Amino acid sequence: MKLRQTRAMHRWSAFVGSAVVVSSLALVGCSTGTPAPSGTPTSGTQTATQPPAAETYTIGIVEQQLANPFFAKLQQAAVDAAKAAGLEVTTAESKTAGDSATQVDAIENMIARGVKGIVLDPANATALVDVVQRARDAGILVVTVNTSLEPVDAADASFETDNLAGGRLMGQWAKAALGDQEPRVAMLDYDLSDKTAAARHNGFLEGFGLTEDSPEIVGTALTKSNVETGQTAMENLLSAHPDINALYTINEPAAQGAFIAISNAGKQEQIAITSIDGSCSGVQSVVDGEIGATVMQFPSRMGELAVQAIVDYVESGTKPSGVIDSGTALITDRPVEGIESHDTAWGLQNCWGE
């Protein structure tokens, strides 16, 4: 989830702009929150018995800023799936990272327009809960993609990457790649209060068979999930622990930055680098030998599954529920026994972004 990182990064980047944005979001939240007429009495049963399958209807797709290739890929897949099912589509996207106000407006418009279902990639886990409730009260099926609301059941269901499972794959591969060497593990994290970052971190530890306090972990450092901070953090860790031989990174840009530090120190052969995302640039880094293995996530599958869930609901009234894993796959040209993986040729065919 490069996206969640980037978004959170923006939010915490503390440049004063975000303060302005946040306060304006708060204002919007208040103004849309108060006048919400809570008495629109539309019951769920009414919609379940609604239109015949042949009738065409509209669904809404609300994404985050499309400048991020992950979001763009997800939205494109959802639109394509909807078109293929013969549906009308209306789309909207937030303007900047964390811009939930635009998404709130978009959902209100979609409610007014009478869409049957909404695919939502929330820009903020809590800011959208209220408007999603209003949409569901109006009989609209709302499924989140990529990341869920808080609480998760604020939406009908969520299609997203199981980041714990993704982290586990990284950990398992790194352990196997070390063979009988004594592990000296370093971790390049993103702020662990971020749900995604914590799941990946914990998954890696689990997969490697470590705990937070294991002596095998020689050092951890925070990055902002980009190249520049990945490099600086890895330089500091290597300076303190020249014998690092396994590395966890929060995403591929951080891994690429770490590789710059590692190659400057001449330690390319010594360290097994693992990462996660599955962007085409990240897979290319695996091809080039910069990253040992990366875990791919599948934004297009999230979009397709979400649209299918809406179609199923409208046609048969079956609602999806809970968090549904859109899958992960390990990409490496150094496969290890007992762990299923794909080579980089497959990775380049299935990656997202550039």
Next chain:
Amino acid sequence: MTDPKGSVDRLRGFLTTQVAGPLAALLVAIVVFSATTDTFLNPANFSLMLQQSVVIGTLAIGQTLIILTAGIDLANGAIMVLGTIVIAQFALDGNIVLGLMLGMLACAAAGALNGMIVAKWKLPPFIVTLGTLTVLTATARLMTDSQSLPVERGLLTVMGQGFSVAGFTVSWGVVTWLALTAGFAYALGRTAWGTHVYAVGDSPNAAKLNGIKVDRVLFSVYVVAGLVYAVGAWLAMGRTPIADPSAYQTANLDSITAVVIGGTSLFGGRGGVVGTLIGTLIVVVLQNGLTQAGINSLYQQIATGALVVVAVLVDQIIRRKDR
């Protein structure tokens, strides 16, 4: 207070003592980390910390100039990132030297835009640069489709190369950063322009009464800062050989932190680039040392934040004494 000569002399007096506080803090940090970790005190690590300082340190030089005029530049990181992207894009087409020149031009133009709005239209620098920050960040993303551009090794990354003296590697980037600091210390302390910068920051009205063209000084400061950011762009590519529109998002605040910890007053008219150099080193030493000591990096942010508050407090005390 209306006699600028007298107040400038007094400021010069302060400059010498002002550096003392930050310098003491830096030395304490170095001693503590050297005593508590095995790996901190060695030439390779010090060389590394210098290299980690150059980009923020260079941005902070431009930031110092602007803060001395009682302004602030929230757009400096964005200007620099735009510079790297302009340079990298032209270099991809094979025009490396042209790229460097256009990058310089783009940064100077961005600085000039800020300077014009601040000096001519008298809008608050905080809001102006907040606006240009947003515009330039988006521009950089549009130009690159939010992807990072590769930077071919050679002239563009030469600032990451360097020479070795007794196991201590010095990159050209470090040399450039130190030279810029020395140059601006001279320009601020020994030239008419520098005197005018302090005078404008101290009191624009008094400066005007003494025949200083306040608008022109302000404008020049923003343009010069833009050129310094362009050098920063070159240094950044030497350190990390890519042009990444999502890099250096907190560089604006990091540079302000370095300036403030270095003893330059946010109210303008007092401080200098040598303090900023020390302020930059303090931030980097904390980050490096706490990582070496295996301490959660959130504590590094707490330590840096606390230092900012202390620095501002000291500034206030000096200001009250000054009155």
